[in-house]
Amino acid sequence: MWAQYFEQFINGLVQGGIYALIAVGYTMVYGIIQLINFAHGEIYMFGAYFGLILITVFHIPFWIALPLAMLLCALLGMLIDYVAYRPLRTAPRLSALITAIGISIALQNLARMFWTAEPQVYPTDSLPSIFVSGLNDMGEVINVIPLPGGGTLPYRDVFILLIAVALMIILNLLIYYTRIGKAMRACAQNAVAANLMGINANRVILATFAVGSALGAVAGVMVGLSENVTPTMGYYKGVAAFAAAVLGGIGSVTGAIVGGLLIGLAEAFGADFHSGYRIAFAYIIMILVILIRPTGLFGKATSKRA
């Protein structure tokens, strides 16, 4: 019984780590320009495809393909901001929101054009062998850490957790200990005042999109390793990550991380309790939190946003 709960806890943490990586992208952009970037789920999807293409078409080793996919997604995120959002900076917020939805649909269909709607998988023979868990010829489960009670934790999932934690630490260092981080926080507090102080707000916003999109790319590649890659994959995880960002308090990076983990755990235990309502549990928790604390767990009306 407890072994099963422990295993669900691990399942939830791994899923939560993915949600957190995506949620950070939503929350950072919201923090700085108060825009819910609905195209972020599609950036994550493009990250998964970039990784897949780099590995299968260009035969680039995984360890180089991952940072390259991050770079490509960062460029994509900046391009979207430059083309679609920057012209609307002074327009009513609703215009930017509608544009975000439009970009999301357009990106989904571009992906369908480029790579068809057929689900694709990362080829196991071009991945580092420690990421390929499963049965070997002897019928033993390989590349996993055995858990008490017969469960297993694939090395890949350990890597997902480690890289999520590492990136979150780096992100916090970036926001609190670098010049660009300081500029992000300044813009989040008051973009006009920051501009008057000589901060190029547009450049800071571009940097924010780049960082958020790169983290989304990591999530995309990680999900590609264990699940499949489709043009619509960004929708479901994007919505869950958005819920995580709202739960944690949109605009707060810490909130996005905690929210992501909570949504992941709620899904795992919800599925254990009643699989038909797996997704509902995550949203019930979100709604309850919002009812009690409308700003989310870590959101404060005057909080430092970045």
Add this chain to the structure above:
Amino acid sequence: MRMWFVGVLILGLITFSGCQPSDKTADNATDNTTDDTQEAQQELKIAVAAPLTGGSAAFGEMIRKGAELKQKEINEAGGINGRMLTIVFKDDAGKESEATLVAEGIANDKKILAVVGHFNSRCTLSGQEIYDRAGIVEFSPGSTNITVCELSKWTFRNLYHDGFQGKFIAQYIDDVLTEIETVAVFFHNDDYGRGLRDAFVAEAEKIGLMIVASEAYEEDTTNFKAQLTSIKAKKPDAIFISGLYAQAGLIVKQAREAGVTSQFYGADGIDNEVFLTTAGSRAAEGTYITTPFVFGEDDPKAKEMAANFVEHHNVPPDTWAALTYDAVGMIAEALEKTYNPEAELAENRKAIREHLAAIDTPEEGYMGVTGLTYFDHNGDTVNKPAYVKVVKDGKFVPAEKQLLDKK
């Protein structure tokens, strides 16, 4: 530069909404209504509605290929009473909402005489009401949900339904895979997945097969770890997946990673190569599935069709290609016997239904590559057996023991 990018995005949108991949036949078809009397005598038009994109797209692809082959053969042999058969391919993306739109479009098309489709049970059911109101035959080569044919006199199918398939799977496990005593059911929460689960569970309970867990997953789910963890805790001898190939592939892959050693059993929704590539051949090894048809070595008709198919499409046909091939053949036969160029559209549509409904005994049945097809009073095919395939060395092969006498 900015305008250029916006241009690309708009292009993407247009491509999505305007151009379904297989509409080229539709473009070739004469759609101008100005000189319709002249054209109507030249060609007979039917629609094939299938999931050409989306989560069942691999099935849709085979359905399209099967229909194209039959169309080519009919037209090369001189058409239907001298008139060419034209097929319009409509994409329902495997979604209820899209299926409804497709059905509206077909029902309002003044030239389409009958529909072969849809594939997914939920799509056939969504389109049904519209076809029923318009009075047009909906001939599914793939929907197996029990209620599909009961609900409308305009709906037919040329394969078994899940009442039979679910029962068959339970009996196969009980009779052949005798070491299996406990089964967990993992089902897709849609019309197909739930219907098949219900039929399976009902029979399993009757014959004393123990159901130890019944877990659901949704359309968009790609991570099944949480449900697999709770299934694993029940230690089932076998896991029955009531769902479609892409998700089933992920389930098997993630289950093996999680150390699940249970035997996997699936139904016809898994009968596609994508299941094997998604799961990985090692994880999929030994998985049993049920399917309405297999290409046997000793059936000359099926062998010939398979050879022609390979020649035309460069890939071997599968179950769904064969069933679609036969469905198009039956509609063509109905057109040959009933089409009256003088009559109204509604009368011609109705005549097809009357013809099909009259095929209700083995003597009157249509002999196609998938065997003899005739209908009961609902429009169901009840005589066709279920075949069992097993994954061996990374390929689907017919299982050693078949239970073909169960009907």
